[in-house]
Amino acid sequence: MLKQYLLTPGPTPIPPQVALKEALPIIHHRTDEFSAIYKDISEDLKYIFQTKNNIYTVACSGTGVMEMAVVNLLSPNDEILVASCGNFGDRWIKISQAYGVKIVSISVEWGKTVDPLQVQKALKENTNIKAVFTTLVETSTGVVNDIKSIGKIVSATNAIFAVDAISGLVGQEFKTDLWKADVVICTSQKGFMLAPGLAFITLSDKAWKLVESSKIPKFYFDIKKYKNLTNATPFTPPVTLIVSLQEAIKLIKEKRIENIWNDCRVLAKAARAGMQALGLKLFAEVPCDVLTSAIVPENIGEKIVKTLRKKYGVSIAGGHGDWKDKIVRFSHMGYICKADLLVGFSCLEMVLSELGLSIEKGKSVAAVEEELLKD
Numbered sequence: 560m561l562k563q564y565l566l567t568p569g570p571t572p573i574p575p576q577v578a579l580k581e582a583l584p585i586i587h588h589r590t591d592e593f594s595a596i597y598k599d600i601s602e603d604l605k606y607i608f609q610t611k612n613n614i615y616t617v618a619c620s621g622t623g624v625m626e627m628a629v630v631n632l633l634s635p636n637d638e639i640l641v642a643s644c645g646n647f648g649d650r651w652i653k654i655s656q657a658y659g660v661k662i663v664s665i666s667v668e669w670g671k672t673v674d675p676l677q678v679q680k681a682l683k684e685n686t687n688i689k690a691v692f693t694t695l696v697e698t699s700t701g702v703v704n705d706i707k708s709i710g711k712i713v714s715a716t717n718a719i720f721a722v723d724a725i726s727g728l729v730g731q732e733f734k735t736d737l738w739k740a741d742v743v744i745c746t747s748q749k750g751f752m753l754a755p756g757l758a759f760i761t762l763s764d765k766a767w768k769l770v771e772s773s774k775i776p777k778f779y780f781d782i783k784k785y786k787n788l789t790n791a792t793p794f795t796p797p798v799t800l801i802v803s804l805q806e807a808i809k810l811i812k813e814k815r816i817e818n819i820w821n822d823c824r825v826l827a828k829a830a831r832a833g834m835q836a837l838g839l840k841l842f843a844e845v846p847c848d849v850l851t852s853a854i855v856p857e858n859i860g861e862k863i864v865k866t867l868r869k870k871y872g873v874s875i876a877g878g879h880g881d882w883k884d885k886i887v888r889f890s891h892m893g894y895i896c897k898a899d900l901l902v903g904f905s906c907l908e909m910v911l912s913e914l915g916l917s918i919e920k921g922k923s924v925a926a927v928e929e930e931l932l933k934d
Contacts, residue, residue, distance in 0.1 A: 561872040566903045568698050568726055568850045568876055570748040570755055571893035574810060577752055580803035588798050594790040596805050601790070603808045604759060607728065607816060608743060610735035614761040615785040616804075618797050621725045621746045624758035626654050627780040628721055628742050632690055632766065634774035635659035640681050640691045640718070642673040642709070646699035646879040647723060651692040658775050663688060669700050669882060670852075671844045675708040682716050689769060690719045690742075696727035699879040701843040701852030701888060703731060710739035719766045725749065729811065730823040730849040730892035741766040747800065750819075750849065752807045752893040756797050823848040826891035826900055829930035833904045834889070836926035837911065837918065842886050849892035852878075859914055860884040866913065871906040897931050 565572045586592050597616070604614040617624055629651075633639065635658060641651045642665040652662055663685050665677050673693055682688060691713045696703050706722055713720040721742035724733055728743075729750025735743050740763075747757035760782065762770065770782060784793040811819065830851035831841055842852035855863060860877045861884050867873045878886040889907075891900060904923045912918045 564873045564899055564902055566875050566890050568888055568890040573752055574894050577803050577807045580806045581799040585798055588796055598790040600805050600808055608735045608761055610761055612761045612763055614759050617758045619758050624744045624760055627760060628744055629654050630775045630777045630780050631773055631782045632769045633660050636661060637689050638687045640688045642678055642693040644671060644673050644702055645669050645697035647697060648694050670842045672702045673704050675705055675712055678709050679712045688718050690721055692721045694723040695733055696731050696847040696849055698726040701847055701850050702845050703847035707738045714739040719769055726849060729819060731847055732820045750892050753804055756800050823892060825934045829900055829927045830889055830891055832926040832930045833923040836923040850888050850890045852886050852888045854886050858884050860887055862914060863887055863910055866910045867906055873903055873906045900927055
């Protein structure tokens, strides 16, 4: 049986003690026992999000919680600004268009970041904008946006600021309140070290005012249903996932969020050094700390991904859209550690060599080691 190494940007590996929680006998969700667990995670999530605002746990995917944000904040014909630098920034546009929302779009070339001054200019030119949507880490390209600067700009207007932190939260430095983010969403399968299935959303007082005036029809995703409950969910939750989330949060708190941010920075530097040692150009203009993207010779991106997985048991990710077969994405968030990085680059060297590229064996591994030894 081939041993598996998961180096994808979601799902990410799950620590054994977290996975084992899902194997425990299930409890009923309308009990004091479950309410106590839900209360604990709701309070602890504030620490991870770096916010004083309440956080609501929803059973859905990342796209689901993005839709939840849109339908609760807006009404048909409302005007919003979407600052996109990749596939998931574009998803804000597609969801909003489905509900008849008018969109002012800032779309930058994939691999580059959103310029906060462009956001400022768009807000001055479009004074009816009710919300600004963007991403913390754009998973499809590996860039990190300057959320702190954008948040400061948006906070000086009547618009609210909504951030997709699905890939970035936990691993990438992010401070909801300090950086003036009004709405932040995330999911369970990345930095939280869980299986997919849970999503989280938090709203500021400024954002709740938009919720009160929203006219988009909704039922399951109506956040008022969550707000009006104490230590419970309005619909049946994935109980075992929430129990395992409690364990994952315990690990995060024991490590401390600042230390996790630093660990991801160290792994990111090592991964970038490894890619460059292979002669691969980094794709991201401003690389994030939770995944590394690199340009590969055209038309072999998918072959690299498939060969790594099938022959060596190492799973990484390819590109999206026009970059589907042109880049590879190598994750270093959550439970991924230094040893995983070394295994990944060693196997990547062999695959590139097998595909006919001239590779100096051991060079990328040595570059990764050199960076890791600096820590």
